[in-house]
Amino acid sequence: FEEFQELTASEFFRKNKQMLGFSGKIRSLTIVFHELITNSFDAAEEAGMLPEIKIDLKRLDKDHYILRHTDNGPGIPENFVTKVFCTMFAGSKFRNIQSRGQQGLGCSGCVLLSQMTTGKPAKIISGYKEKGELKGVQMTLKMDVKKNQGLVLDKKVVEVKHTGVCLELHFKDVSYSLSEQGAFEYIRRTMIANPHAKIVFRDPTGHKYIFKRASDVIPPLPKEVLPHPRGVTADDLIFMAKHTDKRRFRSLLTSSLSRMSTKRVNEIQKLTGIDLNKRPKDMKWEEAEQIVDLFAKMDFMAPPTSGLIPIGEAQIEKGIVGILNPEFVSAISRKPVTYRGGVAFIIEAGIAYGGDSGRMVGDQRKAEIMRFANRVPLTFDQGSCAITEGLKSIDWKRYGIRDMESAPITIFVNIVSTQVPYLSTGKQSVAPEPEILHEVRQTAMTVARKLQKYLRAKKAEKEEAMR
Amino acid sequence: FEEFQELTASEFFRKNKQMLGFSGKIRSLTIVFHELITNSFDAAEEAGMLPEIKIDLKRLDKDHYILRHTDNGPGIPENFVTKVFCTMFAGSKFRNIQSRGQQGLGCSGCVLLSQMTTGKPAKIISGYKEKGELKGVQMTLKMDVKKNQGLVLDKKVVEVKHTGVCLELHFKDVSYSLSEQGAFEYIRRTMIANPHAKIVFRDPTGHKYIFKRASDVIPPLPKEVLPHPRGVTADDLIFMAKHTDKRRFRSLLTSSLSRMSTKRVNEIQKLTGIDLNKRPKDMKWEEAEQIVDLFAKMDFMAPPTSGLIPIGEAQIEKGIVGILNPEFVSAISRKPVTYRGGVAFIIEAGIAYGGDSGRMVGDQRKAEIMRFANRVPLTFDQGSCAITEGLKSIDWKRYGIRDMESAPITIFVNIVSTQVPYLSTGKQSVAPEPEILHEVRQTAMTVARKLQKYLRAKKAEKEEAMR
Ligand SMILES: Nc1ncnc2c1ncn2[C@@H]1O[C@H](COP(=O)(O)OP(=O)(O)OP(=O)(O)O)[C@@H](O)[C@H]1O
Ligand SMILES: Nc1ncnc2c1ncn2[C@@H]1O[C@H](COP(=O)(O)OP(=O)(O)OP(=O)(O)O)[C@@H](O)[C@H]1O
Ligand SMILES: [Mg+2]
Numbered sequence: 016f017e018e019f020q021e022l023t024a025s026e027f028f029r030k031n032k033q034m035l036g037f038s039g040k041i042r043s044l045t046i047v048f049h050e051l052i053t054n055s056f057d058a059a060e061e062a063g064m065l066p067e068i069k070i071d072l073k074r075l076d077k078d079h080y081i082l083r084h085t086d087n088g089p090g091i092p093e094n095f096v097t098k099v100f101c102t103m104f105a106g107s108k109f110r111n112i113q114s115r116g117q118q119g120l121g122c123s124g125c126v127l128l129s130q131m132t133t134g135k136p137a138k139i140i141s142g143y144k145e146k147g148e149l150k151g152v153q154m155t156l157k158m159d160v161k162k163n164q165g166l167v168l169d170k171k172v173v174e175v176k177h178t179g180v181c182l183e184l185h186f187k188d189v190s191y192s193l194s195e196q197g198a199f200e201y202i203r204r205t206m207i208a209n210p211h212a213k214i215v216f217r218d219p220t221g222h223k224y225i226f227k228r229a230s231d232v233i234p235p236l237p238k239e240v241l242p243h244p245r246g247v248t249a250d251d252l253i254f255m256a257k258h259t260d261k262r263r264f265r266s267l268l269t270s271s272l273s274r275m276s277t278k279r280v281n282e283i284q285k286l287t288g289i290d291l292n293k294r295p296k297d298m299k300w301e302e303a304e305q306i307v308d309l310f311a312k313m314d315f316m317a318p319p320t321s322g323l324i325p326i327g328e329a330q331i332e333k334g335i336v337g338i339l340n341p342e343f344v345s346a347i348s349r350k351p352v353t354y355r356g357g358v359a360f361i362i363e364a365g366i367a368y369g370g371d372s373g374r375m376v377g378d379q380r381k382a383e384i385m386r387f388a389n390r391v392p393l394t395f396d397q398g399s400c401a402i403t404e405g406l407k408s409i410d411w412k413r414y415g416i417r418d419m420e421s422a423p424i425t426i427f428v429n430i431v432s433t434q435v436p437y438l439s440t441g442k443q444s445v446a447p448e449p450e451i452l453h454e455v456r457q458t459a460m461t462v463a464r465k466l467q468k469y470l471r472a473k474k475a476e477k478e479e480a481m482r
Numbered sequence: 483f484e485e486f487q488e489l490t491a492s493e494f495f496r497k498n499k500q501m502l503g504f505s506g507k508i509r510s511l512t513i514v515f516h517e518l519i520t521n522s523f524d525a526a527e528e529a530g531m532l533p534e535i536k537i538d539l540k541r542l543d544k545d546h547y548i549l550r551h552t553d554n555g556p557g558i559p560e561n562f563v564t565k566v567f568c569t570m571f572a573g574s575k576f577r578n579i580q581s582r583g584q585q586g587l588g589c590s591g592c593v594l595l596s597q598m599t600t601g602k603p604a605k606i607i608s609g610y611k612e613k614g615e616l617k618g619v620q621m622t623l624k625m626d627v628k629k630n631q632g633l634v635l636d637k638k639v640v641e642v643k644h645t646g647v648c649l650e651l652h653f654k655d656v657s658y659s660l661s662e663q664g665a666f667e668y669i670r671r672t673m674i675a676n677p678h679a680k681i682v683f684r685d686p687t688g689h690k691y692i693f694k695r696a697s698d699v700i701p702p703l704p705k706e707v708l709p710h711p712r713g714v715t716a717d718d719l720i721f722m723a724k725h726t727d728k729r730r731f732r733s734l735l736t737s738s739l740s741r742m743s744t745k746r747v748n749e750i751q752k753l754t755g756i757d758l759n760k761r762p763k764d765m766k767w768e769e770a771e772q773i774v775d776l777f778a779k780m781d782f783m784a785p786p787t788s789g790l791i792p793i794g795e796a797q798i799e800k801g802i803v804g805i806l807n808p809e810f811v812s813a814i815s816r817k818p819v820t821y822r823g824g825v826a827f828i829i830e831a832g833i834a835y836g837g838d839s840g841r842m843v844g845d846q847r848k849a850e851i852m853r854f855a856n857r858v859p860l861t862f863d864q865g866s867c868a869i870t871e872g873l874k875s876i877d878w879k880r881y882g883i884r885d886m887e888s889a890p891i892t893i894f895v896n897i898v899s900t901q902v903p904y905l906s907t908g909k910q911s912v913a914p915e916p917e918i919l920h921e922v923r924q925t926a927m928t929v930a931r932k933l934q935k936y937l938r939a940k941k942a943e944k945e946e947a948m949r
């Protein structure tokens with residue numbers, strides 16, 4: 016036990032950067048783009064704005080780049096900058112609201128990778144409003160990996176024209192690629208699910224790509240979705256009770272769970288005999304278990320539909336048509352359901368056939384899966400993802416697709432949730448929770464049926480024409 | 483930013499217990515067995531003892547168990563007990579020595595799962611030696627999830643006959659299963675790679691299984707394996723320099739890197755012109771890069787072979803024969819090489835044909851992969867593992883195996899390293915580092931060639947017999 020140590024989160028991830036997704040040169044750079052783009056999209060949307068990002072990737076040498084990333088979000092107040100960029104498990108996305116970020120790791124991971132590969136500090140310019148007044152600050156930061164904190168090497172007031180974050184990071188041992196795993200394809204897929212965003216990207220050759228907005232409609236702001244009584248656990252109730260400022264357990268119930276009215280609470284008190292007026296801290300585990308068991312038997316309305324914001328069937332079809340030009344497309348956005356812990360989620364999907372659907376492998380077009388979570392493309396770890404597992408588990412032959420290995424089909428799936436159960440901190444695959452697998456299967460069968468109907472009609476038409 | 487929070491590691495993992503491997507009822511219980519067994523094996527081996535574990539799984543109700551796990555290791559000193567069981571990222575395995583544990587999460591994760599599913603505290607009896615004297619303490623603990631610390635609910639001195647840890651945990655929402663994913667199969671596979679261990683397991687029906695020792699030879703103790711100059715990064719040198727107590731950079735080099743002699747250091751000083759006598763803190767990034775670039779051009783001996791302890795070819799073959807009774811078996815243990823960061827690793831593998839080799843799927847025997855890391859069975863996440871990727875990437879047809887889907891073959895692969903690059907904190911799959919993939923492929927081809935030779939000889943014999 017002389018060697019017994021406690022590591023900080025940053026120390027742990029420095030030893031295990033592959034767990035942040037930084038494994039391989041191409042993937043590492045794509046993950047950097049992913050973390051910075053998702054942060055900027057979240058920030059702009061929370062401020063009620065259409066996201067606009069400018070990315071400049073300059074190549075200094077082989078596998079050596081400078082990345083400049085600028086957004087039009089509300090910026091970051093000066094006193095939060097070091098926590099945002101140099102502290103792991105620090106963020107504003109730990110609540111019950113749908114957002115792309117949810118771990119407090121993303122941009123700190125990028126700063127860590129930059130520092131580990133080049134030794135250079137991160138440069139940040141943040142334009143933000145303080146009491147209505149526009150302020151600008153430029154900071155040069157390094158991460159103190161042992162302490163999970165930031166070190167400010169330089170700080171000065173600067174003039175900014177509008178709010179937003181401008182970040183400059185140097186990277187070595189990463190590689191820009193036009194392949195499926197590369198940053199360019201990542202941007203392309205991001206645009207399918209985020210037609211309301213604009214990205215201007217200057218690649219290492221100097222070529223400027225403008226990914227225009229396909230829609231001027233700001234998506235509605237997601238609302239807080241409280242845990243649903245169906246699935247919330249005794250541990251959740253006890254944990255909430257331990258850390259609440261509510262005086263009575265009954266007010267904790269009505270304020271922390273969805274579909275929990277005073278009438279319901281009285282019903283629960285009557286049926287369990289537990290005094291729900293007592294202080295939250297006095298609630299015992301056995302009583303919490305009784306309450307949760309009773310929840311399972313009661314009839315609650317499904318989770319509210321207003322909190323989660325799916326892409327929507329019309330927009331999915333539009334996005335798919337825009338890039339694949341298929342002969343057939345059909346989308347479906349399911350109702351919200353919950354998985355373990357009473358966490359609400361929605362599965363939506365689109366299927367495209369023909370045109371540029373599917374992926375060329377050699378000279379064959381094979382079925383392609385495009386996975387998304389909260390509108391974010393999931394590029395890697397496809398083999399271990401619940402979306403893949405759910406889609407592969409249905410018998411496509413029954414729907415007229417004899418061989419998925421040679422079918423010009425693209426299946427687009429998006430999971431929307433306040434808490435996506437990722438399999439690792441790399442956030443590229445979803446855990447196979449039974450309820451999620453079930454929903455993916457149901458969704459897959461629905462779109463498969465629609466495709467089957469189209470293919471039959473097409474075949475009938477063909478046979479008709481031949482007579 | 484009013485919602486900006488910093489989470490502790492325990493808070494994060496409570497929200498994301500699937501990242502500890504606790505996803506699904508069967509898998510969750512198997513992972514608990516895995517974490518406790520690996521800790522006991524590490525502890526006994528470090529103390530130079532043959533590991534002996536007693537596991538008692540009592541079923542209280544459907545999906546409701548009490549687990550009692552007792553080992554014969556050196557125990558845990560009283561003042562370390564709460565850190566061991568209630569603090570995440572706390573452990574003694576963060577050094578450059580091969581061990582099964584390496585993250586400081588395992589048993590804290592089990593305590594967290596127990597608490598989250600039952601609300602019950604963990605009970606620990608620890609027998610340990612303090613200044614040669616045998617001491618015993620019994621403690622009842624809960625994890626303070628917000629603070630990543632332990633709360634001692636009860637503590638008392640007890641009599642113990644010998645050193646070791648006895649742990650009692652309650653679990654709900656877990657399931658004991660005899661399937662491939664279950665705890666029993668996990669124990670069985672553990673015994674293949676750890677023939678020097680003994681496990682007595684009383685299952686929920688009360689049936690007592692004795693997994694006897696197949697060998698009385700204590701494996702040699704792994705030694706510290708310093709990072710190898712080939713692959714160590716500039717960041718590694720700067721990080722070491724920042725946290726060393728050495729007075730000169732040259733002594734940091736000779737003491738922290740393998741194969742680094744004074745002669746070498748003088749050579750490096752001469753070729754780079756950098757004064758290596760200066761204080762480590764005065765080393766600049768650009769200079770570290772120069773040194774690392776020079777390392778890449780110099781001729782270093784391969785990593786020392788004594789530090790890593792593979793299972794060994796004889797033992798792999800013995801273990802395979804013991805459970806599969808095959809008609810052919812062949813094993814190979816490769817030389818140490820390094821992956822990114824200069825971390826040494828060894829790939830060893832065995833191939834078995836016929837007998838009970840392969841896995842029954844329906845009425846077919848298909849090829850089966852058994853993956854191990856530092857002698858620990860990897861049961862889950864097979865699809866995303868580098869071992870799987872490496873094995874599947876060779877063309878088995880070239881070696882006479884026409885169809886892996888219907889071949890009575892079992893391939894056993896073990897990776898040995900001071901730091902296994904797992905893909906997630908669930909530690910069930912290895913990251914596809916290029917050097918690891920390469921070694922797995924080379925190993926696969928070697929055993930495939932041996933199998934091919936056997937099958938040809940078998941076929942020739944058959945044809946001979948038919949004349
Ligand atoms: N461009 C930005 N504009 C405004 N705020 C930002 C920006 N980037 C990051 N932040 C803030 O910094 C926090 C930390 O970001 P980080 O990417 O580390 O974690 P996250 O986005 O919360 O979760 P995840 O690890 O899943 O990405 C965010 O929650 C947000 O509050
Ligand atoms: N049965 C045991 N006997 C003695 N020491 C133990 C035992 N179990 C755990 N420990 C000590 O507690 C530490 C923490 O154990 P824990 O399982 O949390 O992490 P780890 O084994 O170091 O890494 P990992 O998360 O990869 O398992 C170990 O490093 C070891 O020092
Ligand atoms: Mg983020």
Ligand SMILES: [Mg+2]
Nearest residue numbers: 521583588589
């Ligand atoms: Mg452990």
